[in-house]
Amino acid sequence: MSKSAGSSWLKFGLFSVGLGQSFVFVLVPPLARDLGLSEFQVSLIFAFSAVAWALTSAMWGRASDKYGRRNIAILGLLGYAFSLIALITPLFLAEKNILNITFLFPMLILGRLVNGLVGSATRPAAFAYVADTTSKSKRTVKFARLESSFLIGTVSGPLIGGFLILVSNEAPFYIFSLIALIASIGIYKNVENIPQKTKESNINNISWLTDTIWPFLLLASITSFCNASLFQSIGFYVNDSFSSLDDLAIIVSITFTLLSISSIVSQYLFTDQFPLPHYKLLIYGSLMMVLSYISMGYSDKISIYYLSIIMNGLGIGMIRPAISSSLSISQSPENQGSAAGYLGSVIPIGHLMTPFVAMPIYGINPSYLYYFSSMLCVLCIIFIISHPIFKKSGYEKSITSS
Numbered sequence: 001m002s003k004s005a006g007s008s009w010l011k012f013g014l015f016s017v018g019l020g021q022s023f024v025f026v027l028v029p030p031l032a033r034d035l036g037l038s039e040f041q042v043s044l045i046f047a048f049s050a051v052a053w054a055l056t057s058a059m060w061g062r063a064s065d066k067y068g069r070r071n072i073a074i075l076g077l078l079g080y081a082f083s084l085i086a087l088i089t090p091l092f093l094a095e096k097n098i099l100n101i102t103f104l105f106p107m108l109i110l111g112r113l114v115n116g117l118v119g120s121a122t123r124p125a126a127f128a129y130v131a132d133t134t135s136k137s138k139r140t141v142k143f144a145r146l147e148s149s150f151l152i153g154t155v156s157g158p159l160i161g162g163f164l165i166l167v168s169n170e171a172p173f174y175i176f177s178l179i180a181l182i183a184s185i186g187i188y189k190n191v192e193n194i195p196q197k198t199k200e201s202n203i204n205n206i207s208w209l210t211d212t213i214w215p216f217l218l219l220a221s222i223t224s225f226c227n228a229s230l231f232q233s234i235g236f237y238v239n240d241s242f243s244s245l246d247d248l249a250i251i252v253s254i255t256f257t258l259l260s261i262s263s264i265v266s267q268y269l270f271t272d273q274f275p276l277p278h279y280k281l282l283i284y285g286s287l288m289m290v291l292s293y294i295s296m297g298y299s300d301k302i303s304i305y306y307l308s309i310i311m312n313g314l315g316i317g318m319i320r321p322a323i324s325s326s327l328s329i330s331q332s333p334e335n336q337g338s339a340a341g342y343l344g345s346v347i348p349i350g351h352l353m354t355p356f357v358a359m360p361i362y363g364i365n366p367s368y369l370y371y372f373s374s375m376l377c378v379l380c381i382i383f384i385i386s387h388p389i390f391k392k393s394g395y396e397k398s399i400t401s402s
Contacts, residue, residue: 006070006191007133007142010126011149013077013183017122018153020084020176022256023161024112027169028087029235030249032108035094036101039363043232043355045108050228050351052116053344061124061341068193069129069337072121074184079118081180086111088173095169116348124340129191131328131336139328144271144321148264151317155260158253206338212330213342215389219282220323221346222380226289226373227316228350229358230259237366242302251302255309262310266317278322279390285318286380293374297367326390 029042064072090107093099099107126146134142161172208214238252245251266285270276276284292311299305324343331339362369384390 006187007130009183009186009190010073010129011146013073013122013180013187014126014146014150015153015156016077016176016180016183017080017119018150018155019157019160019179020080020173021150021157022154022260023157023172023176024084024087025231025235026158026161026249026253026256027165027172028091028108029232030239030252031091031095031169032104035091035104037105037108039236039359040355041105043359045105045112046232046351047353047355048109049112049116050348052113053120053348054116054346054352056117057120057124057344057348058338058341060121061128061337061339061344063121063337064125064128064341065335065337066195068195069125069132070187070191070193073125073129073187073191076119076122076125077180077184077187079114080122081177081184083111083113083115083119084173084177084180086114088170092170120344120348124337124344127324127328127340127343128337131340139325141272141275143325143328144267147317147321147324148267151260151264151267155257155264158256162250162253206331206335206342208342212389213327213339215383215387216323216327216330217342217346219319219380219383220343221349222376223286223289223316223319223323224347224350225353225358226293226350226376228348229354229362229369229373230312232351232354233358233362233366233369236362240366241300242305245302255306258306258309259313259316262313263317263320266314267321270318271321276318278326279384281318281322282384282390283381285315285322286377286384288312288315288318290374290377290381293370293377297370297374330389 028045029039032042032045033039060072060076087108088111090099090104090111094101094104127143130142130146131139157172157176160175164171164175206213208217234255235252238255239248242248242251270281270284288311292308292315295304295311296308299308324340327339327343328336358369358372361372
């Protein structure tokens with residue numbers, strides 16, 4: 001089993017997850033609303049999943065340390081594949097008047113909940129495997145490529161799903177589930193399953209409050225909220241702000257595509273071809289997000305909105321690999337899975353907070369939500385500048401030397 005083959009299959013696994021994770025935001029919110037659910041209920045569907053993800057991701061990271069990266073990554077893919085089927089089936093049955101609309105909301109929660117409980121296992125296992133097999137000087141690039149695999153999936157999801165919808169609304173979910181199953185088979189055959197921890201006493205030697213953990217988790221939590229509130233509001237915002245335009249579903253798909261492509265381009269440019277230190281990636285990325293949200297709030301033209309989305313993607317493409325790589329570099333080898341799990345557990349916080357914070361603000365005025373996100377990003381910049389851990393020379397050397 002070669003390390004390169006194993007990494008390639010893990011990238012394909014994250015790609016398959018990206019396919020469905022983006023497409024559910026394209027189809028599920030408007031379809032659920034057409035069937036009678038409110039924006040708040042739709043947000044709750046994803047919020048419950050986010051709670052489950054937050055509660056289990058760290059556990060899966062520790063499990064990958066103890067039981068091996070391969071087993072946990074495969075388990076996550078199987079859970080994700082099942083969750084797609086469990087999510088679309090109630091919508092299909094309700095459309096056909098087979099399922100009473102009273103049962104639609106709880107069944108959608110249960111279907112998405114599987115993704116949070118089990119689907120959360122793949123990401124920490126994949127990132128921990130790359131950390132196991134990559135030197136510190138190359139880790140930011142490798143992590144960025146893992147992120148890019150997921151983002152390529154999020155780009156491809158709306159595009160491929162848009163064609164598959166011509167067959168039926170259910171077709172994309174079944175096809176994406178099949179792709180995840182293929183990825184799990186490839187991982188089983190090509191990733192060596194070697195547990196990193198052999199002594200029980202070593203399993204819990206880091207926590208949320210460890211000095212090399214919490215600053216990255218706090219930063220990831222804030223950016224997660226900004227990203228999740230944007231993701232969950234795109235479908236509503238396009239329909240509410242550009243209702244005079246034709247083919248709004250296509251505009252929503254284009255928006256997600258631009259967001260993902262710009263993130264991929266950003267990662268390729270600033271972590272691979274023209275690498276920047278982590279500290280600068282975090283500062284520049286946060287600044288790009290500030291500008292994007294302000295522009296988004298003021299925009300009344302679709303062209304300006306698209307430009308704002310591209311700027312946001314460029315910012316996210318800088319921030320996410322910088323956070324994950326900095327966190328990984330600060331940990332010992334036996335704690336890579338745990339650290340990745342902790343990071344994975346805070347990423348869904350945004351989806352948890354969105355129904356209770358973002359959507360009420362959106363209900364007052366859609367622009368207010370984006371102004372609020374811009375202020376949060378300003379706070380991120382202040383935190384990055386003021387906390388010494390982000391300026392440590394080790395982080396800067398690790399990327400510039402690659």
